[in-house]
Amino acid sequence: MSQSELTWVVVADASGARIFSYPFKSKPWKLVQELKGAPAPGELPEKGSVGKRSQNHQGALKGHAAGSSRKEKQERGFAHELVQVLEQGMSSNEFGHLALVAAPKLLGELRERIGRGLNKRVVAEVHKDYTHLTAREIKEQLFEELPEVVV
Numbered sequence: 001m002s003q004s005e006l007t008w009v010v011v012a013d014a015s016g017a018r019i020f021s022y023p024f025k026s027k028p029w030k031l032v033q034e035l036k037g038a039p040a041p042g043e044l045p046e047k048g049s050v051g052k053r054s055q056n057h058q059g060a061l062k063g064h065a066a067g068s069s070r071k072e073k074q075e076r077g078f079a080h081e082l083v084q085v086l087e088q089g090m091s092s093n094e095f096g097h098l099a100l101v102a103a104p105k106l107l108g109e110l111r112e113r114i115g116r117g118l119n120k121r122v123v124a125e126v127h128k129d130y131t132h133l134t135a136r137e138i139k140e141q142l143f144e145e146l147p148e149v150v151v
Contacts, residue, residue, distance in 0.1 A: 008086075012035075083114055103129040126145055
């Protein structure tokens with residue numbers, strides 16, 4: 001069986017991804033690669049305090065907005081990195097078919113970044129976060145949704 005007959009299953013959220021491959025979904029899956037995303041931005045301690053309560057409150061709101069903007073940038077950056085890995089795998093003919101399993105927001109980011117060639121290989125999209133599951137649990141959850149072999 002050639003590499004191009006393999007299906008890659010990408011299971012991802014903003015903090016990381018695991019890529020599995022299988023020739024037939026009933027056979028054992030192999031972990032191809034594991035990627036780690038940037039850690040979620042934590043609350044930064046304030047360096048100084050402002051004298052007035054309203055200014056403290058306004059600063060906290062600004063800090064929160066900056067934190068979510070930073071988090072969104074990290075998520076977009078990770079989606080970009082993941083698509084690069086998939087594009088490289090496609091150009092190396094390491095898989096013929098692709099299943100994307102990701103948290104809804106990340107799945108949207110991936111859809112925006114995937115090129116036409118890679119998009120043609122997508123055989124399934126599942127908008128669920130299964131990153132916390134073991135490989136066996138992932139396989140069980142996805143068994144009905146993934147194609148056996150696409151010819």
